[in-house]
Amino acid sequence: MNTVTAMSFIRRFTLLLPAMGLLLATSCTLRETRQEGSPNVMPEVKLRKVEQASLGTLDVLALRTPSDVDLPKRNQLIEGYVNKSLPLKMRLQLNAYNPNLEPTAITGLDYTVLVDNKVLGSGRMPMTLELPPRDSVRVPFEFEMNTYKLLGNDALPALRNFALGFGDLNRKRMVLNLRPIVRNGRGRLSTLISRIPLPIASAKSKPTVRTRTLPASAEANVRAKAGKQVL
CATH class of the missing domain: 1.20.5 (Single alpha-helices involved in coiled-coils or other helix-helix interfaces)
Structure with a gap:
């Protein structure tokens, strides 16, 4: 050239x-x-199972019929009710699924608990949860709320029946309304639109190809209680 x-x-x-x-x-x-x-589809957080349920000092997970509540168990309920301290404590296992093609981070869960269609209380559980694309992670979840004001002053005769069915997925005694708080790819926080209250009985996990379990360190962080709330 x-x-x-x-x-x-x-x-x-x-x-x-x-x-x-x-x-x-x-x-x-x-x-x-x-x-x-x-498009960025909201993560799906659903209840998988109830691992623990107690009223005051009484374990109510296995109580199904009035005959399951014998005199010693009823006395435990009466003692807590008389002292105006009958907390419902539950440990649940949730399933968080990310339907997006990109990773999603959940930084907290806003929740409202309803018992027999009455609001028991609400709170926020902080967490650090990374959801891989098109994958799900099992999340431990705990709450503790006092049921005394929900019961009222004349509930003593109904205490035995009130203790039934918290561990039974078919009873629909409890409804858990969950609203995840997510961090998008650019680091901004956003609260997702409220979902329809999630009855225990209808809370079936969406089938996924893989399911992961949180490592011990992350699970310990997530299991931090939201704090006892007295209504």
């Missing part, structure tokens, strides 16, 4: 540089716009 041809090629290439830069900038802008506007 002679000097004249080389100079001509360099001159033409120089003239093309602004157009190439504009094309590259347009490509980047379109790619960022597609990422910004891409």
Whole structure:
């Protein structure tokens, strides 16, 4: 290539540089716009099972019929009720599923607990939970709330029946309304739209290809109680 041809090629290439830069900038802008506007489906958090349920000092997980509540058990209930301290303590196992093609981080759960269609209380449980794309993670969840004001002043005769069915998935005694707080890819926090209250009986996990369990360190962090709430 002679000097004249080389100079001509360099001159033409120089003239093309602004157009190439504009094309590259347009490509980047379109790619960022597609990422910004891409659909981001809410994580699904559902109840898998009840692992523990107690009223005051009485374990009520296995209580199904009035005959299950003998005199010693009823006395335990009466003692807590008379002292105006009859906390319902439950340990549950949730399943958090990320339907998106990108990882999602849940930084907390806002929750409301209803018993027999009455609001028992609400709270927020902080957590650090990374959800892989199209994957699910099992999450331990605990709460403790006093049921005395929910029962009222004349509930002594009904105490035995009140203790029944908290561990029975078919009774629908308890409804857990969950609202996850997520952090998107750019680090901003957002509270998702409230879901329909989730009855225990209908809380079946969505089938997934893989299911992971939190490591011990993360589970210890998640199991931190939301704190005892007295209504």
